[in-house]
Amino acid sequence: MDISLIIKIAGLGILVAVASQILGKTGRDEQATFVTVAGIITALFLLISKIRELFDLITSAFGI
Numbered sequence: 001m002d003i004s005l006i007i008k009i010a011g012l013g014i015l016v017a018v019a020s021q022i023l024g025k026t027g028r029d030e031q032a033t034f035v036t037v038a039g040i041i042t043a044l045f046l047l048i049s050k051i052r053e054l055f056d057l058i059t060s061a062f063g064i
Contacts, residue, residue, distance in 0.1 A: 005050070008046060009046060009047070012039060012042060013043070016036060019035045020039075023035060
């Protein structure tokens with residue numbers, strides 16, 4: 001696994017957490033929730049290729 005992917009996801013998590021906290025403190029709870037959900041979806045898009053590689057490895061290992 002590439003270390004840059006881990007750093008990207010950690011940076012995204014920090015950015016989303018800070019934005020969510022700021023929006024929550026100012027009373028914009030709906031937007032804070034939206035930012036959190038958008039951050040999760042973005043992280044999943046970053047991980048999609050690695051998840052596909054994992055499934056390919058599992059199917060080749062078990063001969064499915």
